[in-house]
Amino acid sequence: xxxxxxNGIISTEWNYVIAxxxxxxxxxxxxxxxxxxxxxxxxVFYGYDFAVLRVFFTAGLVAIIGLLYLNYFGxxxxxxxxxYPTYLNSAILGSVIMGLGFIIGGFCxxxxxxxxxxxKLDGWVFTGGLFIGIFxxxxxxxxxxxxxxxxxxxxxxxxxxxxFDINPYxxxxxxxxxxxxxxxxxxxxRRRVKQVFY
Amino acid sequence: xSYINDHLRHVYWNPYFGxxxxxxxxxxxxxxxxxxxxxxxxxxxxxxxxVNAMAPEHAHKLHYYEKYFDEEKNPMNNWLVYETLxxxxxxxxxxxxxxxxxxxTQHSPKITSRTRLxxxxxxxxxxxxxxxxxxxxTSGAALSGISVLSFGGFIVMLGIFGTGYxxxxxxxxxxx
Numbered sequence: 034x035x036x037x038x039x040n041g042i043i044s045t046e047w048n049y050v051i052a053x054x055x056x057x058x059x060x061x062x063x064x065x066x067x068x069x070x071x072x073x074x075x076x077v078f079y080g081y082d083f084a085v086l087r088v089f090f091t092a093g094l095v096a097i098i099g100l101l102y103l104n105y106f107g108x109x110x111x112x113x114x115x116x117y118p119t120y121l122n123s124a125i126l127g128s129v130i131m132g133l134g135f136i137i138g139g140f141c142x143x144x145x146x147x148x149x150x151x152x153k154l155d156g157w158v159f160t161g162g163l164f165i166g167i168f169x170x171x172x173x174x175x176x177x178x179x180x181x182x183x184x185x186x187x188x189x190x191x192x193x194x195x196x197f198d199i200n201p202y203x204x205x206x207x208x209x210x211x212x213x214x215x216x217x218x219x220x221x222x223r224r225r226v227k228q229v230f231y
Numbered sequence: 232x233s234y235i236n237d238h239l240r241h242v243y244w245n246p247y248f249g250x251x252x253x254x255x256x257x258x259x260x261x262x263x264x265x266x267x268x269x270x271x272x273x274x275x276x277x278x279x280x281x282v283n284a285m286a287p288e289h290a291h292k293l294h295y296y297e298k299y300f301d302e303e304k305n306p307m308n309n310w311l312v313y314e315t316l317x318x319x320x321x322x323x324x325x326x327x328x329x330x331x332x333x334x335x336t337q338h339s340p341k342i343t344s345r346t347r348l349x350x351x352x353x354x355x356x357x358x359x360x361x362x363x364x365x366x367x368x369t370s371g372a373a374l375s376g377i378s379v380l381s382f383g384g385f386i387v388m389l390g391i392f393g394t395g396y397x398x399x400x401x402x403x404x405x406x407x
Contacts, residue, residue, distance in 0.1 A: 036265030043263065049313045051263055056317020057324070058256050059268050059370075064325035066249030071337060071351075073243075075406050077392075078399035087246035088253060089374070089388075095254020096378035100261055108262075115266040117367060117376035119383030124372075127365025128387040131358050132394025136402050138354015141369040141391075142362060143270030143318065145355065150319045151326035154336040154344075155351040162355020163271070167278045169356070170363035174295035183364065192380040201380060229407055231337070 035109035060147055069147040071139025071155060072231035078136060080226035083219035090212040097205055121186035138162065240330050257378045264310075267375020271362040273315030276306040295363075339406055350405055365390075 037043040043051070066088050067073045076082025104111040135141055140148060140159045148156025173179050194201050243249075260268055279299045283290040283306075291300055299306040306312075326332045338347035362368040365387055367376070373391060376384015 035262040037263045039265040048264075048310055052310045052313035053317040053320070055256070055260050055263075055268065056314035056319075057321035058317075059253075059314070060318035060321030060323075061325045062244075062249055062252050062256060062321075063318075064322040064331075065244045065329075066246060066253075067243035069322060069326065069331070072339065072406065078395050079403065079407050081407070084243070084246045084249075088250040091247050091250025092253035092257060092374065093377045095251055096257035096261070096374075097380060099254065099258040100378060103258070103262065111379075113265055114261055114379050116379050117267075117372050117381040117384050117387075119381070119386065120366065121386070123364045123366065124383050124386045125390055127361045127363075128372075128390025129394045130361030130364065131368065131387075132361075132391045133398060134354045134356070134358030134361055135391060136354075136395045136398050137405070138351050138358060139406070140351070140354070140358075141270070142274065142358060143268075143368070143370040146270060146315065146318045147322035147326075150322035151332045152334040154334065155338065155347055158348045159351040159355035159358075160274075162352040162357075163274050163359035163362075164278055164281075165352075166356040166359025166361075167271070167275050167363055168282065170360050171278065171282070171293055171295040175293055180294065188382065191382045193382055193385065194380060196382045204380070227407075231339075 034107065035103065036113055039113050040110070059143070060150065063144055064147040064151065068144040069151050069153065069156070070231065071144075071148070071153075072229070074141075074144060075136065075139050076229065079229070080222045081229040083216075083223055086215060086219055090215060094205075094209060094212055097208070101201060101205065116190040116192060118190045119188040120184065121188060123183050123185070126182075134166075242329070253374075257375065261378060267371065267378055268314065269311050269367065269371035269375065270315070270318065271359070271368045271371060272309070272311030274359070275363065276309050276312050279306045342405060346405075 034040060038045065038048065067084055073082050074085055077085040100109065103109040138159045140156060142163055145156045145159040149160055193204055257267060279296045290296055323332065336344040336347055338344050365372055369391060373384055373388040377388060
């Protein structure tokens with residue numbers, strides 16, 4: 034039963050081989066979907082290209098539904114899977130700063146790496162910026178106030194089901210309907226917005 | 232050949248197909264490793280290693296790197312570093328078969344490439360800082376978090392895209 038590595042079905046020696054292969058698939062899919070282009074990515078904020086919305090929502094839904102099915106049929110132990118922990122303070126402020134970085138820089142870290150790989154200098158510079166941003170954070174982290182804020186309002190490794198006390202299937206249905214509505218609205222907006230060629 | 236290259240250069244996958252493939256990859260990643268994907272973890276390891284190489288005493292004083300140098304392990308010997316190398320390889324492969332590998336700066340015709348590069352650096356800096364505060368970026372926190380219905384994953388997704396929409400108007404000159 035999965036997950037394979039945590040359950041000892043694949044030995045840890047294979048970890049790094051698997052890491053490279055998963056990374057390759059990840060990079061390939063992002064680049065092939067056009068995510069190495071900042072002007073394509075940012076289109077989601079101006080209404081001239083909704084690739085980000087379509088790829089992101091589709092990927093999320095496929096993953097959510099697929100993992101729930103694997104769990105339902107007993108192929109994977111859902112309780113072993115790593116759930117990104119919720120620290121309210123840092124998740125909210127951090128994501129707001131990331132959103133600013135996105136609209137100013139035109140990439141997110143994964144997509145900037147794909148731009149680096151195909152020779153886009155703006156991707157190289159963005160990635161350079163990432164290093165500096167991470168460096169600044171690690172320097173500031175020694176201040177007690179920063180570390181306290183970073184660890185503040187910790188809710189644990191909670192899921193949507195824990196927080197809202199709903200069952201996952203009901204939530205998935207709602208999320209799917211929201212996604213379909215978002216796709217439809219996106220298509221309508223895109224037809225009305227002035228096209229941008231890039 | 233040049234016709235094929237020019238033709239292919241702007242042809243990307245159908246976004247629903249791309250999303251579907253990305254979803255399958257996330258399922259496979261969770262099935263094999265029990266965790267999702269990431270894009271900033273490898274960068275963080277690189278920063279920690281660089282600081283350690285240039286100023287080892289200083290690096291050991293920083294709490295943020297504590298778990299990297301605790302047992303004198305090499306922070307570059309890390310799952311996410313190998314995965315990051317894979318991202319670069321995979322993206323290069325995809326770009327190469329579609330004729331998209333060449334050196335250039337992509338920017339709106341209304342701004343100079345110099346302006347684009349300055350803002351790209353600034354955006355990268357902000358994104359790097361924010362990703363450390365939030366313990367992950369669009370890949371590690373939002374996408375991987377959402378895959379297992381993490382509450383925090385949804386917050387980060389809403390935070391990133393919500394802020395993008397909120398500030399899009401002020402930075403429109405950069406893009407349209």
